[in-house]
Amino acid sequence: xxxxxxxxxxxxxxxxxxxxxxxxxxxxxxxxxxxxxxxxxxxxxxxxxxxxxxxxxxxxxxxxxxxxxxxxxxxxxxxxxxxxxxxxxxxxxxxxxxxxxxxxxxxxxxxxxxxxxxxxxxxxxxxxxxxxxxxxxxxxxxxxxxxxxxxxxxxxxxxxxxxxxxxxxxxxxxxxxxxxxxxxxxxxxxxxxxxxxxxxxxxxxxxxxxxxxxxxxxxxxxxx
Amino acid sequence: xxxxxxxxxxxxxxxxxxxxxxxxxxxxxxxxxxxxxxxxxxxxxxxxxxxxxxxxxxxxxxxxxxxxxxxxxxxxxxxx
Numbered sequence: 001x002x003x004x005x006x007x008x009x010x011x012x013x014x015x016x017x018x019x020x021x022x023x024x025x026x027x028x029x030x031x032x033x034x035x036x037x038x039x040x041x042x043x044x045x046x047x048x049x050x051x052x053x054x055x056x057x058x059x060x061x062x063x064x065x066x067x068x069x070x071x072x073x074x075x076x077x078x079x080x081x082x083x084x085x086x087x088x089x090x091x092x093x094x095x096x097x098x099x100x101x102x103x104x105x106x107x108x109x110x111x112x113x114x115x116x117x118x119x120x121x122x123x124x125x126x127x128x129x130x131x132x133x134x135x136x137x138x139x140x141x142x143x144x145x146x147x148x149x150x151x152x153x154x155x156x157x158x159x160x161x162x163x164x165x166x167x168x169x170x171x172x173x174x175x176x177x178x179x180x181x182x183x184x185x186x187x188x189x190x191x192x193x194x195x196x197x198x199x200x201x202x203x204x205x206x207x208x209x210x211x212x213x214x215x216x217x218x219x220x221x222x223x224x
Numbered sequence: 225x226x227x228x229x230x231x232x233x234x235x236x237x238x239x240x241x242x243x244x245x246x247x248x249x250x251x252x253x254x255x256x257x258x259x260x261x262x263x264x265x266x267x268x269x270x271x272x273x274x275x276x277x278x279x280x281x282x283x284x285x286x287x288x289x290x291x292x293x294x295x296x297x298x299x300x301x302x303x304x
Contacts, residue, residue: 100291
C-alpha cells in the first residue's frame with residue numbers, strides 16, 4: 001500500500017500517523033507539504049493528520065481546505081483513492097466539502113483529551129474491515145472542535161446509507177447522534193475525530209487503532 | 225471601500241460559546257439576559273467598485289461555513 005501524509009503548517013500528528021502507517025504497511029509514507037499541487041503517483045491512501053492547521057484561524061480546517069494540495073486530494077478522492085482525515089483532518093475534509101456537516105466547538109466548551117469508547121457501526125468499509133459491527137473499541141480523542149453537526153436530513157441519510165463508521169459509546173463533545181466518524185457516499189473517504197494512530201502498539205495502552213490501518217492494507221494489498 | 229461581513233450561527237444551531245458567555249454574564253449578576261449568540265465580524269478593505277456578488281462569493285467560499293453559519297454583508301455596492 002502506497003500512502004502519503006499531508007502536512008500543513010500547524011499539523012502536529014503527521015509523524016505519529018506516518019509512523020503508524022509505516023508500522024502496519026512496512027513502507028514509509030511520502031509526506032506532502034500543503035503548497036504542493038500534485039500528489040505522488042500511484043497512491044492508495046492520502047492521510048490528513050490532526051493538529052491546528054494554519055492556527056485554525058477563521059474556523060478549524062477552513063484555511064487548509066483552500067490550500068493547493070487539497071485540490072489534488074479532492075481529485076484523488078474523485079478517482080477513488082482512499083482518503084483518511086483524523087481530527088483536524090476530519091475538519092479539513094468537511095470544510096473542503098468532501099464530507100457533509102461541520103465540526104463545531106465542543107458542547108462543553110472544554111478541550112477533551114482522553115480515551116473514549118467507540119462503537120463500530122459499519123464494518124463493511126475498507127477502513128473498518130478488520131472490526132466487527134457493533135464492536136466497542138478504545139481510541140483517544142484530543143480536540144476542541146469535535147461537535148459534529150449536520151441537518152436532520154443529512155444525518156438520516158448518513159445513517160440510512162451506513163455511512164456512520166464510528167459512534168461514541170457515551171457523551172463526549174455534543175455530536176449529533178454521537179457521531180465520531182463518517183464515510184462519503186462512495187466509501188473511500190473517512191473522517192473521524194478519534195486518533196487511531198495513537199493506539200497502534202501495546203506501549204500506547206492498547207492497539208485498537210491498529211486494525212483500521214490493517215483493514216486498509218488488506219483491502220488495498222501490498223505495493224505493486 | 226470598507227465592507228463588513230457579519231457571520232452568525234444559523235438559528236437552531238447550538239452555540240456553546242454563546243452559552244458560556246450567557247453563564248458568565250449571569251455570574252456577574254446581570255439579570256434578564258435571555259440568550260446570547262456569538263458570531264464574527266470580518267472587515268474587508270476592498271478596491272472601489274467591488275460588487276456585492278463578489279463579496280457574496282468570498283462568504284460562500286471561505287468567510288462563512290454555510291452548513292452552520294449565515295452571513296450578512298454591510299456596505300457593499302449592489303450589483304449593477
